[in-house]
Amino acid sequence: MKKLPIGVSTLQKIRDDDCVYVDKTAYVQQLIESGTYYFLSRPRRFGKSLLVDTLYQLFQGNEALFRGLHIHPHWDWSVSYPVINISFASGDFTSRVGLERHIHYILRINQERLGVQCDDHDDISSCFNELIRNAKTKYGRNVVVLVDEYDKPILDNIERSTELATEIRDTLRSFYSVIKGQDANIRFVLLTGVSKFSKVSLFSGLNNLNDITIDARYSAICGYTQIELEHTFADYLQGVDLSVMKRWYNGYGWLGERVYNPFDVLLFLDKGKKYLPHWFETGSPTFLVDVLKKRRFHLPNLEAVRMDYKKLGDFDVDRLNIETLLFQTGYLTIQQEINNGEGRAPDYLLTYPNHEVRYSLMSYFLDNYLTETSHALGTVSEALYNGDLPAFEQHIRSLFANIAYENYNNNPIAQYEGYYAAVIYAFLCALGMETQAEVSTNQGRIDMAIRFIRPDGLRQVYVIEFKMVKGMESDGSAMQQIKAKDYAAPYRDGQHQITLLGMEFSEQARNLVGFAWEPLIL
Template identity: 45%
Template sequence: MKTLKKLPLAIQTFAEIRENPYCYVDKTPLIARLIDAGKAYFLSRPRRFGKSLLVDTLKELFEGNRALFEGLYIHDKWDWSKSYPVIKIDFASGILQSRKQLDERIEIILTENQQRLGVESGNQRADIPGKFTDLILKAREKYGQKVVVLVDEYDKPILDNIDYPERAAEVREGLKNIYSVLKGQDAHLQFIFMTGVSKFSKVSLFSGLNQLKDITLDENYATICGYTQQDLETVFAGHLADVDWAQLKDWYNGYQFLGEPVYNPYDILLFISGNQRYRNYWFETGNPSFLIKLFQQKAYFLPDLEQLEASEEILDSFDVEAIDPVTLLFQAGYLTIEKAYTGFDGQFLFQLKVPNREVRQALNSHFINGYTQTLASEKLKIQHQVFDSLNQGDLVQLQTVLQRLFAGIPWRNFTHNALPESEGYYASVLYAYFASLNATIIPEDTTNRGQVDMTVMLGDFIYVMEIKLDKSTDYQPQDPNPALQQIQDKGYAEKYSGQGKAVFEAGLVFNRTRRNLVQLDYSDYLKRMAR
């Protein structure tokens, strides 16, 4: 029996992977293209997507460590007679909570590079830009070659303080001290590569560093991080010999950067090492609390996540003073590109989607927490009961479950929040629960006679739902139910009559005073039409 290569779990060092029998996906064809095409690049990818390994691969390549690249695409295409001094700046470790801590960390990073390159320190009284400039010039002089600058997690000090805009802005100004040096030292630089999760505007952070080419959404480099389907079927073939490919794709594939879709490497490695159990491996490593809080503050209508359209401007960058939730969702990896197209005015537009089942279920589970403040144990119980109700066509039980759900929400948590005052809040809570169950949801489902609030599909059932918010102080059940009446009058369910599934029309009425579902009436559309 052939021994399988080891999985490179939590290994971000290229040398360690190449010097040991680890699985390795050869990214050097794309690296070769990158270096041939230019000299200064920026790449944004979600966390744990292989960015640090890519940066370390570039370091070993420019330092001329030929033995590590034997058998790889670039081995016989690289000029090994040259080696370059490499300055590596990495903010991955620790959390910096002030400008002072950032400046101290930068000083340490510059000193470490100075010692590794064996260059003497310059003027100790110089400021940070002066010390960085001195390091570049002395490395160029000692090695007789231009300098390579690699920056990993360039934005982490800002993102660590994103909850505190003033502090984040201070840290951003501190980072300018090093990034601004790169423009002035362009003549002494061979190659620049910067990577991180987010993309801040050039105006706010890079201070005129216009030579950076952004390859975040460049189809030529769409797969420079992440695993393709072919990678899994070749490099990891032995580990995935018996896998259900359709289920694996559904759970973990789907990240698209205008090219071939990719898997998050972290998911795949943990999936294999975890005996092929389907879990939220990648999502569990993050903390989207700030993101959820931002959605609450903006009273975001969650069903809009199903049909998002964005321009390049929205996806391109954000600043700490004005953060768009959609931008943050995209850059953090909770949304990805479904397709790109040209709008009516010639503007390049993107249709966005949640990449896969893992993100969809886990993200909406977090939205439930943020929008309802429900205890985890109670949330799981309700999720099971909502699933059973929808999967069995039991709308009587669904009404009981939803009433218990809204009755259990601690409304004191919303005393300074306008969320529950709108119909959209109730639709958002329902959406989050349905989406966390991996149901298919079509919000604002259009027909030739208008649009219904939400169509939900699960198992053998289709639910066409209209939601209304009653503002009376003493609600009395209405006959007919106005929400159900609207569905029937407008014929919203007609488009689903030939699907071979049971179709229910459901009218839900919430009352603002009671803050609960006060009436749910339904009808079986196919039976009603057969009468």
């Protein structure tokens, strides 16, 4: 079997080492034939660097690497182009001086490789200008500019210092603006990164980029489609339940075909085909937790986030919209585009891409955002699966009893009544259960529904309502509302065992004061 290219982001190494390769050169051909200036945003570990390197090797005319690939018969291998390759994947970006030092280094490496020199070595923008002009003069062909991780110097500093991040952003804006002024000498440009900064803030000097981030034609330019997975990795997929794998790792979408994160696929196949949060564990969303606390964000709302076109890409150092952050970093993805009528920009409905992100993100938020303590989840899951609701009640009581007094006082979100629903929502998501929040019915909205297959093979649904009550005693209002609004109606399909569950919390007790359940006889 071919090797799995874990951690490999260069086409040369993949081909030389006989690694599995998913051919994306049809997208590359379409890009090159359709335009000149492009921008692409994708989450981390999504294959952006490999895409950039593929373009580098193609424009360099390394024909042997492309034999057997889609683009091979469609490319003129007698022609090669000078390529300026810029990557901010590594480097010291803790100061403007460090950033400029790194850019000087990148420009020097490109000068040496292309065999040209810049007379102005002090000013990075002037040197970049000279590099493009001199490369065009020497090779007699227009220049290709590829920029990978264009935004990393800014992102590395947003949490540390807004002032420094702004200074870094402004330095990069001046640097990138060189490209537009060199239009007569440019053959092709691609900038890639995780975030999409506002055009006004970062790309005001390079406003001719075609942003293909949300474009159905290029939705699968990075990542693996279901067909690509099953065809290219067929030898590795023996014995794998593809429906389970799809639920765990597929689901990322940018209006077109949905894809798997490549890193997840490769680690899953390499590490005994165990369903683990491989991608999630490559980065902790600590910065997101800080933003969530400031916003007092209600976590169940992440099930369905509606955003307009402008906000989806409206990101800047001093304007951090949590929904935009979650989308651009890969924790949310586009579920559907909503047409607002002729002459109006669309809205987008966002949700979790897959099970890995949903349960991992909620586990992290439960421990670091909602409660700041870690929780054992195994026995809770058993209680629910076995219908042992008294045991489940004790777990919920213990959950809130273990939340430190300081957490209630220091965590601002603990002061609103949705806090209790948010904690339980995150708690249940962390169990890996199919949890739906605020389910709409013709009588209102169900606070939460949990569905799963019981050990006896029957389908189970818990219909849950949360209430805040005054004082220290239950008033039965949660169960009363479930029945009055007939929240069980959507599940009376003859296929579900239905249990109604009402939970009542007291702000004074900071815990449950009412826990009532009632199975429905079908």
